[in-house]
Amino acid sequence: FDQMDGQIWFNGEFVRWQDAKIHVLTHGLHYASCVFEGERAYGGEVFKLREHTERLIESGRLLGFTVPYSADEIDTATRELLVRQGLTDAYVRPVAWRGSEMMGVSAQSNRINVAIAIWQWPSYFAPEQKMKGIRLDLAEYRRPDPRTAPSKSKAAGLYMICTISKHAAEAKGYADALMLDWRGQVAEATGANVFFVKDGAIHTPKPDCFLDGITRRTVIDLARRRGVEVIERAILPEELSGFRECFLTGTAAEVTPVSEIADWRFTPSELSRRLIDDYAAEVTPKRAAAE
Numbered sequence: 001f002d003q004m005d006g007q008i009w010f011n012g013e014f015v016r017w018q019d020a021k022i023h024v025l026t027h028g029l030h031y032a033s034c035v036f037e038g039e040r041a042y043g044g045e046v047f048k049l050r051e052h053t054e055r056l057i058e059s060g061r062l063l064g065f066t067v068p069y070s071a072d073e074i075d076t077a078t079r080e081l082l083v084r085q086g087l088t089d090a091y092v093r094p095v096a097w098r099g100s101e102m103m104g105v106s107a108q109s110n111r112i113n114v115a116i117a118i119w120q121w122p123s124y125f126a127p128e129q130k131m132k133g134i135r136l137d138l139a140e141y142r143r144p145d146p147r148t149a150p151s152k153s154k155a156a157g158l159y160m161i162c163t164i165s166k167h168a169a170e171a172k173g174y175a176d177a178l179m180l181d182w183r184g185q186v187a188e189a190t191g192a193n194v195f196f197v198k199d200g201a202i203h204t205p206k207p208d209c210f211l212d213g214i215t216r217r218t219v220i221d222l223a224r225r226r227g228v229e230v231i232e233r234a235i236l237p238e239e240l241s242g243f244r245e246c247f248l249t250g251t252a253a254e255v256t257p258v259s260e261i262a263d264w265r266f267t268p269s270e271l272s273r274r275l276i277d278d279y280a281a282e283v284t285p286k287r288a289a290a291e
């Protein structure tokens with residue numbers, strides 16, 4: 001990845017992709033004092049850019065630091081980088097972290113660095129292919145109690161158990177893992193929120209100890225606009241046998257149907273398909289849609 005071509009926005013400047021380097025004694029690397037975003041551009045526009053930028057700034061605040069650029073500056077940099085990269089459909093990765101001036105748990109005066117990278121995102125699965133559904137295992141680790149970690153922050157440190165869980169699932173031939181929360185309730189996948197369908201209504205866990213995804217909120221809104229009831233509530237794993245459909249939502253996952261979670265089976269059908277299509281229409285810039 002570090003050998004790719006193009007440019008990266010790094011602390012206010014556009015630098016060559018291969019020159020966007022940091023020191024090994026970076027606080028963010030040793031102590032996970034790092035937050036990031038995952039965004040997608042469709043047809044030359046980053047979907048809900050401002051919401052992502054605001055979440056980045058808020059994630060940093062929850063880790064006790066101030067991102068040293070305004071939301072306007074970050075948005076402008078993102079848009080300019082997308083153009084410089086010559087891309088219209090792409091993945092956008094902003095990241096902010098404490099630098100290498102001091103080494104130790106305390107790093108009060110370390111510089112807060114910010115970078116943005118944008119790369120091509122291979123065109124996602126065709127809806128027909130997505131409708132087969134992906135297989136999930138049940139993760140060993142649980143999402144922490146919000147009294148244990150700042151769960152509303154998209155903080156690098158919170159991804160440690162996601163990577164462990166995803167790797168464990170992949171080793172067993174699964175695509176991803178479903179994580180429970182500290183109480184044993186269904187929480188989310190390792191990089192996406194989870195939804196279930198029963199009797200035409202959508203059920204999804206309340207995001208009280210994990211990220212309330214921007215895609216999650218978008219899809220809830222799309223479902224309600226279609227007159228579908230969306231119930232946010234505590235969901236126990238024992239209930240999974242009672243759901244007919246299951247799907248994940250996330251910037252990367254978009255709307256991805258699930259066919260299996262461990263021993264539970266789901267049949268992606270009409271509602272999943274409709275939401276895949278509605279989401280695809282929603283992310284398409286209105287300007288491009290009119291062309």
Ligand code: PMP
Nearest residue numbers: 190191192193213214215250251
């Ligand atoms: N949960 C986790 C752990 C994630 O990494 C993501 C992706 N950012 C999400 C949920 C979904 O968030 P969003 O829809 O904002 O991408």
